[in-house]
Amino acid sequence: DSGVTQTPKHLITATGQRVTLRCSPRSGDLSVYWYQQSLDQGLQFLIQYYNGEERAKGNILERFSAQQFPDLHSELNLSSLELGDSALYFCASSAQGGETQYFGPGTRLLVL
Amino acid sequence: QKEVEQDPGPLSVPEGAIVSLNCTYSNSAFQYFMWYRQYSRKGPELLMYTYSSGNKEDGRFTAQVDKSSKYISLFIRDSQPSDSATYLCAPGESSASKIIFGSGTRLSIRP
Numbered sequence: 001d002s003g004v005t006q007t008p009k010h011l012i013t014a015t016g017q018r019v020t021l022r023c024s025p026r027s028g029d030l031s032v033y034w035y036q037q038s039l040d041q042g043l044q045f046l047i048q049y050y051n052g053e054e055r056a057k058g059n060i061l062e063r064f065s066a067q068q069f070p071d072l073h074s075e076l077n078l079s080s081l082e083l084g085d086s087a088l089y090f091c092a093s094s095a096q097g098g099e100t101q102y103f104g105p106g107t108r109l110l111v112l
Numbered sequence: 113q114k115e116v117e118q119d120p121g122p123l124s125v126p127e128g129a130i131v132s133l134n135c136t137y138s139n140s141a142f143q144y145f146m147w148y149r150q151y152s153r154k155g156p157e158l159l160m161y162t163y164s165s166g167n168k169e170d171g172r173f174t175a176q177v178d179k180s181s182k183y184i185s186l187f188i189r190d191s192q193p194s195d196s197a198t199y200l201c202a203p204g205e206s207s208a209s210k211i212i213f214g215s216g217t218r219l220s221i222r223p
Contacts, residue, residue, distance in 0.1 A: 002157065031209060097207070099161075099208055101158075103148075106155050
C-alpha cells in the first residue's frame with residue numbers, strides 16, 4: 001500500500017457527461033500528479049500540482065481540468081466525455097525534495 | 113527520439129530463468145533511476161531506486177546503471193510466475209517532478 005488513495009475505483013458513464021476523480025496523497029506529500037493510461041499503453045502525464053498551485057502540464061486536454069485543495073487532496077475533472085477517454089487514471093504523490101513518485105490504485109473510467 | 117526507450121515486449125521466459133530488462137535514455141541530466149512494477153490494471157509500485165551509476169541489489173532484483181552509455185538494466189534472478197507484470201523504467205533529474213516513465217516491458221513467467 002503506497003498511502004495514496006483514489007476514489008472511485010470504477011466509474012461508468014455516458015458520452016457527453018462530466019465526472020470527477022479524487023486523489024488523496026501520502027501524508028505530508030505536497031505534490032500530486034495525474035496520469036492517464038489507456039489499454040496496453042504507457043503512462044501519459046497530464047498535470048502536476050504542488051501545494052495548491054499548478055506546477056507542470058503535460059498532454060492534458062482542454063476538456064480536462066484539475067485542482068488541489070488546501071488539505072492537499074486533488075480532483076481531476078473530465079467533461080464532455082468521449083469514448084476515447086476510457087482509461088485508467090492514476091494519481092501519484094511525492095514529498096517536498098523527494099525523487100520518487102508513489103502511485104495510487106487508479107480509477108478505471110469506462111465511457112459508453 | 114523519445115527521452116526514454118524501452119522494448120514493449122512481451123517477453124516470455126520459463127520459471128527460474130534470469131530475466132534482463134533494459135532501457136536507454138537520451139538526457140544526460142538524469143541522476144536517479146527507478147524501476148516500477150505494474151500488475152495488470154493496478155497502480156505502478158516502486159521496485160528499485162538507484163542514484164547515479166553502478167549496481168544495486170535487493171533480493172532477487174538487481175538494478176544496473178551505466179551513465180556513460182545511457183543504459184539502464186533490471187535483472188531478476190530465479191524468476192517466479194508472480195513476477196509476471198509490466199516493468200517501467202523511470203529515470204529522473206533533480207526531483208520527482210522530473211521523472212520520465214518508459215512505456216514498459218510486459219514480462220510473462222511460464223510455470
